[in-house]
Amino acid sequence: MNTFLRACRGEPVPHTPVWFMRQAGRSLPEYRKVREGIPMLESCRRPELVCEITLQPVRRHNVDAAILFSDIVVPLAAAGIDLDIKPGVGPVVEEPVRDAAAVAALPELTPDRVDYVAEAVRLLRAELGDTALIGFAGAPFTLASYLVEGGPSRTHARTKALMYGAPDVWHALCAKLAAMTRTFLRVQVDAGVQAVQLFDSWAGALSEADYRRYVLPHSRSVLEAITGVPRIHFGVGTGELLPAMADAGPEVVGVDWRTPLREAAKRVPGRVLQGNLDPCVLFAPPEVVAVEVSRVLEEGRSAPGHVFNLGHGVLPETDPDALTRVVELVHTAQR
Numbered sequence: 105m106n107t108f109l110r111a112c113r114g115e116p117v118p119h120t121p122v123w124f125m126r127q128a129g130r131s132l133p134e135y136r137k138v139r140e141g142i143p144m145l146e147s148c149r150r151p152e153l154v155c156e157i158t159l160q161p162v163r164r165h166n167v168d169a170a171i172l173f174s175d176i177v178v179p180l181a182a183a184g185i186d187l188d189i190k191p192g193v194g195p196v197v198e199e200p201v202r203d204a205a206a207v208a209a210l211p212e213l214t215p216d217r218v219d220y221v222a223e224a225v226r227l228l229r230a231e232l233g234d235t236a237l238i239g240f241a242g243a244p245f246t247l248a249s250y251l252v253e254g255g256p257s258r259t260h261a262r263t264k265a266l267m268y269g270a271p272d273v274w275h276a277l278c279a280k281l282a283a284m285t286r287t288f289l290r291v292q293v294d295a296g297v298q299a300v301q302l303f304d305s306w307a308g309a310l311s312e313a314d315y316r317r318y319v320l321p322h323s324r325s326v327l328e329a330i331t332g333v334p335r336i337h338f339g340v341g342t343g344e345l346l347p348a349m350a351d352a353g354p355e356v357v358g359v360d361w362r363t364p365l366r367e368a369a370k371r372v373p374g375r376v377l378q379g380n381l382d383p384c385v386l387f388a389p390p391e392v393v394a395v396e397v398s399r400v401l402e403e404g405r406s407a408p409g410h411v412f413n414l415g416h417g418v419l420p421e422t423d424p425d426a427l428t429r430v431v432e433l434v435h436t437a438q439r
């Protein structure tokens with residue numbers, strides 16, 4: 105079996121597996137070339153293009169897993185919510201969702217609306233051989249933040265205002281988003297993805313108590329509905345939330361660069377860890393990168409299993425050769 109899938113299950117592996125969040129994307133010239141003139145959301149709806157973009161980092165870097173090329177807002181757009189992904193900005197929602205009426209008016213996602221995703225997964229499985237295919241979705245809090253704010257936000261102030269000020273509306277919103285996310289992930293699993301990652305990228309904005317009260321039940325309802333494949337749960341700045349994010353039910357907990365893996369292993373005993381090289385380390389000279397990669401590998405040994413990754417996504421300015429060298433270092437490291 106593929107080393108990434110074995111590591112997710114806490115089984116022995118010949119070398120630590122490695123993949124990178126946002127490994128497909130603007131760091132690769134071949135990505136920029138095939139995306140030329142095609143808007144982001146449109147590119148996610150073309151199975152052959154999705155297949156090509158997903159395979160690009162596998163060919164180039166020899167990573168142990170591919171991650172489906174898509175976006176966390178794809179299921180929202182597919183359900184009929186008016187939104188776009190603006191270059192250099194991120195998801196922008198035409199009519200932000202800020203009251204009970206707007207929540208009640210949210211559409212549902214039926215599987216047929218994302219059949220192009222299922223098609224891309226089938227194409228990819230036929231091409232990938234022993235390389236694992238990871239599916240993904242955004243978690244309810246992170247999706248809610250884009251819908252409530254109307255776009256990216258540093259403070260998530262309006263999101264939190266709704267959460268604290270109208271908890272019933274908040275829970276109704278998250279329940280609807282959780283339902284869409286379950287559908288989106290089930291379509292991917294049924295079509296053949298071999299693991300899933302739930303991205304709660306912005307959950308780190310919350311205290312642990314608020315996370316447990318306002319977010320965890322919804323994320324758990326998503327993770328519990330996905331059976332048969334390893335589940336990874338990741339957020340940025342979530343050092344204080346790691347136990348709560350583990351309680352939501354994943355086999356693998358993603359850790360950003362702020363929390364050393366040795367410390368993370370203490371906070372979530374018995375869980376496989378994924379992470380956590382600072383993406384900015386890749387801008388340093390190769391000898392510095394090598395020292396940091398060794399450190400992350402060494403710390404990863406304190407967990408029952410370790411999947412090497414960055415602490416967040418690849419930055420667009422990253423030299424792709426630096427990523428290829430990281431894969432070589434991880435694969436050839438002494439264990």
Ligand SMILES: Cc1c2[nH]c(c1CCC(=O)O)Cc1[nH]c(c(CCC(=O)O)c1C)Cc1[nH]c(c(CCC(=O)O)c1C)Cc1[nH]c(c(C)c1CCC(=O)O)C2
Nearest residue numbers: 125126127128129171174175176191192193194303305417
């Ligand atoms: C918060 C979030 C989003 N999207 C995603 C998250 C969670 C992961 C994280 O925390 O980074 C998830 C995502 N988005 C994309 C992937 C592809 C798979 C991969 O290789 O990891 C994944 C896993 C493609 C994408 N999604 C997006 C791009 C860039 C758009 C482009 O290439 O034109 C890619 C490759 C657009 C997007 N979509 C989003 C943002 C913030 C942006 C960047 C906007 C910009 O800087 O231009 C929302």
